[in-house]
Amino acid sequence: MDGKGRFVKIIFIIVAALFMLSWLIKSDFGRSFAQPDWLSVRDAFFTTLAAFLTLSVMSFLYKDNPYYKFAEHLFVGVSAAYWMSVAFWSTIVGNLFPRISPELSHYFGVPFKGFDIFYFLPVVLGIMLLLRLSSKAGWISRWPLAFIVGTTAGLNLIRYLRSDFISQVSNTFVPLLVEWKGVGSFFSGFSLAASGQFALSLSNLVIFIGVFCGLIYFFFSKEHKGFFGGASRMGIWVLMITFGASFGYTVMGRISLLVGRLTFLFHDWLGLIR
Numbered sequence: 001m002d003g004k005g006r007f008v009k010i011i012f013i014i015v016a017a018l019f020m021l022s023w024l025i026k027s028d029f030g031r032s033f034a035q036p037d038w039l040s041v042r043d044a045f046f047t048t049l050a051a052f053l054t055l056s057v058m059s060f061l062y063k064d065n066p067y068y069k070f071a072e073h074l075f076v077g078v079s080a081a082y083w084m085s086v087a088f089w090s091t092i093v094g095n096l097f098p099r100i101s102p103e104l105s106h107y108f109g110v111p112f113k114g115f116d117i118f119y120f121l122p123v124v125l126g127i128m129l130l131l132r133l134s135s136k137a138g139w140i141s142r143w144p145l146a147f148i149v150g151t152t153a154g155l156n157l158i159r160y161l162r163s164d165f166i167s168q169v170s171n172t173f174v175p176l177l178v179e180w181k182g183v184g185s186f187f188s189g190f191s192l193a194a195s196g197q198f199a200l201s202l203s204n205l206v207i208f209i210g211v212f213c214g215l216i217y218f219f220f221s222k223e224h225k226g227f228f229g230g231a232s233r234m235g236i237w238v239l240m241i242t243f244g245a246s247f248g249y250t251v252m253g254r255i256s257l258l259v260g261r262l263t264f265l266f267h268d269w270l271g272l273i274r
Contacts, residue, residue, distance in 0.1 A: 008066075015052075015067070019048060019049075019052055022048045022051070022052075022269070023041075023044055023045055023048045024044075026039055026044035026047055026048055026269070027039060027040065027041045027043075027044035027045075047268060047269060048269070050264070050269075051264070051265055051268075051269040053071045053074070053075075054261050054264065054265060055067075055265075056068055056070060056071035057071050057072070058261075093108045093110060094110065095119075096119055096122070096123070097110060098110050098111060098112050098113040099113055099114070099115065099116040099119040100115065100116070100119050100120065100123075125144040125147060125148075126144070128140050128141060128143060128144045129141050129144045129145065129148075172207060172208070172211045174204040174207060174208065175201075175204060176201065176204055176205055176208060177201050178197055178200040178201045178204065179197055180197075180201075186198075209234070210235075210238040212231070213231045213232070213234040213235035213238055214235040214238050214239055215235070216228065216231045216232050216235050217231075217232045217235030217236055217239065218235075
């Protein structure tokens with residue numbers, strides 16, 4: 001056995017020993033080690049397993065290794081099995097069986113809603129889609145796949161048109177002067193509060209200028225010079241600030257996940273945080 005194989009075996013033995021030690025300490029046997037928050041043998045095993053899987057995923061920060069690959073494959077496999085089970089009970093048992101067979105509905109404990117022959121259409125499409133596993137009849141699966149892609153694209157087109165286009169356009173039609181009652185009323189009731197007239201008017205003005213300059217940046221029928229060029233450069237700043245805020249929001253979401261895993265490691269597993 002070469003040196004690398006021997007080193008890998010030693011690391012595996014050390015990891016397995018630490019896993020067993022953590023399992024024993026976190027379980028009922030932990031009372032012998034003065035462990036205040038001991039768990040049942042089953043809960044201690046899953047807590048230790050979750051901790052070691054978390055550390056296995058984080059080990060990718062060093063380099064790719066078998067422990068990371070094991071955690072990755074386990075996560076993908078468990079996720080696929082979970083969503084397959086959810087799809088079976090929610091789609092097939094929850095929607096299909098109550099529409100095609102009272103016997104199957106009674107067997108799975110769901111109420112029969114009446115026979116509907118159109119529910120056999122997804123059954124046929126599903127069987128055709130499974131023919132993808134066949135080397136000779138795999139071409140048949142292209143038809144249901146095309147139907148699924150086309151139907152999904154058509155439905156999402158309407159949904160995104162309503163939510164991402166029409167709603168975005170309507171939200172830009174804002175008054176530049178909110179509840180304007182004259183100059184005297186504006187200065188007599190002047191306030192820097194976020195819900196005040198000045199702050200709301202300034203916010204709407206920024207939205208208007210930002211949208212206007214952003215649209216000018218994408219207008220290529222006129223050369224970007226002079227006022228047009230200045231508005232175009234302002235549109236670039238607006239776009240960069242928007243992309244940066246979106247990226248920062250995404251990073252903060254990932255950091256919150258990291259904080260959650262670190263809290264699990266130091267609180268639930270090691271018990272260092274009370």
